[in-house]
Amino acid sequence: xxxxxxxxxxxxxxxxxxxxxxxxxxxxxxxxxxxxxxxxxxxxxxxxxxxxxxxxxxxxxxxxxxxxxxxxxxxxxxxxxxxxxxxxxxxxxxxxxxxxxxxxxxxxxxxxxxxxxxxxxxxxxxxxxxxxxxxxxxxxxxxxxxxxxxxxxxxxxxxxxxxxxxxxxxxxxxxxxxxxxxxxxxxx
Amino acid sequence: xxxxxxxxxxxxxxxxxxxxxxxxxxxxxxxxxxxxxxxxxxxxxxxxxxxxxxxxxxxxxxxxxxxxxxxxxxxxxxxxxxxxxxxxxxxxxxxxxxxxxxxxxxxxxxxxxxxxxxxxxxxxxxxxxxxxxxxxxxxxxxxxxxxxxxxxxxxxxxxxxxxxxxxxxxxxxxxxxxxxxxxxxxxx
DNA sequence: TTATCTTCTTGATAAATGTCAAGGGCGTTG
DNA sequence: CAACGCCCTTGACATTTATCAAGAAGATAA
Numbered sequence: 001x002x003x004x005x006x007x008x009x010x011x012x013x014x015x016x017x018x019x020x021x022x023x024x025x026x027x028x029x030x031x032x033x034x035x036x037x038x039x040x041x042x043x044x045x046x047x048x049x050x051x052x053x054x055x056x057x058x059x060x061x062x063x064x065x066x067x068x069x070x071x072x073x074x075x076x077x078x079x080x081x082x083x084x085x086x087x088x089x090x091x092x093x094x095x096x097x098x099x100x101x102x103x104x105x106x107x108x109x110x111x112x113x114x115x116x117x118x119x120x121x122x123x124x125x126x127x128x129x130x131x132x133x134x135x136x137x138x139x140x141x142x143x144x145x146x147x148x149x150x151x152x153x154x155x156x157x158x159x160x161x162x163x164x165x166x167x168x169x170x171x172x173x174x175x176x177x178x179x180x181x182x183x184x185x186x187x188x
Numbered sequence: 189x190x191x192x193x194x195x196x197x198x199x200x201x202x203x204x205x206x207x208x209x210x211x212x213x214x215x216x217x218x219x220x221x222x223x224x225x226x227x228x229x230x231x232x233x234x235x236x237x238x239x240x241x242x243x244x245x246x247x248x249x250x251x252x253x254x255x256x257x258x259x260x261x262x263x264x265x266x267x268x269x270x271x272x273x274x275x276x277x278x279x280x281x282x283x284x285x286x287x288x289x290x291x292x293x294x295x296x297x298x299x300x301x302x303x304x305x306x307x308x309x310x311x312x313x314x315x316x317x318x319x320x321x322x323x324x325x326x327x328x329x330x331x332x333x334x335x336x337x338x339x340x341x342x343x344x345x346x347x348x349x350x351x352x353x354x355x356x357x358x359x360x361x362x363x364x365x366x367x368x369x370x371x372x373x374x375x376x
Numbered sequence: 377t378t379a380t381c382t383t384c385t386t387g388a389t390a391a392a393t394g395t396c397a398a399g400g401g402c403g404t405t406g
Numbered sequence: 407c408a409a410c411g412c413c414c415t416t417g418a419c420a421t422t423t424a425t426c427a428a429g430a431a432g433a434t435a436a
Contacts (some may be wrong), residue, residue, distance in 0.1 A: 058326065065330045069321075069324075080319050083311070112307075119300075119307035126314045130270050132275075133321035134255075138246065141361040142253045142329040145393075164413065173329040174319070178393055180415055350384065363425075364427055368385055381434075387427085394421070405410075 001072040001102055010075070010128060011117070011121035021111065021133035025101035030054075030094040045102040048076050053159065056090045057165050065108035066170035069095070073159060079129055093097045095163050126146020145174045149182050177186065189237045192291055196314060199309035209299065213289035220280040221301070224264065225280035231269035232301075233290040237262050241347065243355050244246020244278045254358035257283070259346060260342040267317055283351050293298070333362045337370050 003025060007018045030036055036054055037043055054076050057066040067090060070076045081088040082105065090131060111118040139148055149172055153160065159168065169179035191213060195206045213236060218224055224242055225231055242264050255278060258264045269276040270293065272343055298322040299306040327336055341348065347356065357367035 018286055033252070050239075060330055063330075067325065067326060067329070080315060080322070083315050101306055119311075123307075123311060123314060126273050126311060126318060127268060130314060130318045130321065132319065136325050137328070138255060139255065140325070141255070141358060142246075142248055142251075165414075170329060175394060176414075177395080177416085181393090184415080354383075363424060364384075365425080366384085369423090372385080377436100379436075381436100383430100383432080385428100385430075387429105389425085389427105391424070392422080395419085396417105398411100398415100398417085400415080401413085403410105403412090406408090 001050065001117055003050070005111045006048060006073055010125055012124050013115070013117060013121050017115050017117065018181065020115070021103075022101075023110075024107040025103050028100050028102050032094055032097050032098060035080075035091060035093050036100075037078060037088055037090065039091050041087055041088055043078040043088050045090075045104045046075060046077045046108060047100040047102040049076055050099040050101055052100070053095045053139060054092055055095055055163070056092050057167075057170070058090055064170070066167045068171055069156070069159060069163060071156070072180055077126050077128070083126075095167070140173065145172060145178065146186065147173050148173075149179065150186065189238065191238070194228070194236060194261055195317040198313055200312055201303070201305060201309050205303050205305065208303070209291075210289075211298075212295040213291050216288050216290050218286045218288060220270075220282055223279060223281050223319060224276065224288075224295055225266060225269075225276055227279050229274055229276055231266040231276050234263060234265045234270055234293045234296065235288040235290040237264055240288070241283045241351055242280055242286065243283055243351070244280050245355075246278055252358070256357045256359055257344070257347060257355060260343075267314070271314075283355070289316050298317050328361065333360060333366065333373065334370050337362075337367065340375065 002115040004015075004018050004022050005160070007013070007022060008015070011021075013021070027050075028047070030052065032159055037048070039059070049072050050071060053069060053071045055066050055069045056076070056078075057064050059065075076092060078090045078092070080086055081090075087104075111122075115121075139151065143151070152168070152172060165178040165179055165183075168174045172179065174182075192203075192210050194205050194209060196203070199206070200210075201209070215238075216235070218240065224235070227247070227249070237258060237260055239260055241257060241259045243254050243257045243265075244264070246321065247253075264280060266276040266278045266280070268274055269278075273293075280295055299310075303309075331339070340356070340360060353367055353371075354364040357364045360367065362370075
């Protein structure tokens with residue numbers, strides 16, 4: 001999964017600017033189980049997942065809740081923490097060994113003066129994140145747990161042999177037992 | 189509910205610029221039952237609700253699904269349609285007679301050259317929309333229907349005597365019957 | 377006013393999902 | 407190898423939620 005291709009798609013900038021931007025992403029590795037973003041930290045980077053899988057989760061009084069799972073080709077961060085320098089609502093942990101390309105906030109902030117079209121690109125990026133969540137809310141209010149599973153499975157087959165099903169269950173808003181039963185019922 | 193106060197809060201611009209922006213919002217009225225945004229249209233305006241209540245919904249094969257309900261002091265539009273000129277995923281209908289202040293896209297697009305800080309403000313606005321949805325997803329995966337109801341009731345008491353409960357049920361992802369039973373159980 | 381429509385509630389029942397507990401598979405570690 | 411931990415599955419049962427049907431309350435229109 002090439003970062004320039006992804007940057008092109010997400011930010012919709014001309015190739016020359018994509019190439020320029022991509023130089024600010026620095027390679028990092030995160031070991032399985034390590035935290036990309038730990039409890040109470042601020043997100044100081046936006047990272048492209050070159051390989052590996054991460055989960056974004058929060059701790060409630062009674063349980064851990066996995067908000068979403070990101071794999072190769074996705075960008076990962078706590079968006080509001082990264083954009084506004086709030087302390088993060090989420091923790092982010094690597095579920096496998098991972099290679100990422102990280103854009104630190106200090107560099108990110110220079111893009112505005114560096115690239116004439118950066119504001120439009122950034123807007124597009126944030127709006128796309130918005131649209132993804134909009135679809136997710138719609139799924140929760142319009143689909144059954146089984147339908148949500150089937151859709152998730154279609155779109156994220158790659159996760160199913162690499163991430164504990166309990167985390168996928170949490171993303172779908174159901175218990176691990178229910179996910180197990182849905183899977184034995186529908187096959188796959 | 190004053191639009192300048194809301195603009196200030198949402199876009200976080202200095203008072204002088206808020207005043208300048210607010211001049212581009214034009215007054216409109218929408219009668220009860222009329223559509224602010226009908227099936228298949230594009231959202232060509234971002235509107236501030238001065239009074240009245242709207243619902244944002246979509247039609248699936250089997251049912252109508254209400255995505256959210258907005259009242260006085262909120263902004264309303266299909267964000268992705270408005271920003272990118274896509275055809276809208278949502279229909280928006282007035283549930284009561286309403287007065288709105290509408291910013292049309294043609295004016296909106298001039299802000300970028302008009303106001304030096306517009307890009308930052310716009311980013312902030314879109315990111316706030318993102319954060320609202322992020323919280324909503326979190327509620328779906330971490331709260332029970334009853335807990336979601338109680339929270340919604342606390343935050344939107346004003347709706348409960350003005351909008352059909354079936355729409356609120358849909359926003360909460362439950363049936364009208366279930367909402368009715370939750371209400372008789374918890375009181376309120 | 378009467379009639380009609382929409383909305384809400386309630387009951388009976390079915391289906392979906394959660395909870396608790398037990399056990400099995402499988403990789404890791406000593 | 408044996409012991410352990412983690413994860414998944416399965417069963418039994420409880421709870422939650424949906425579905426279908428009926429009827430009451432309230433608004434609207436004739």
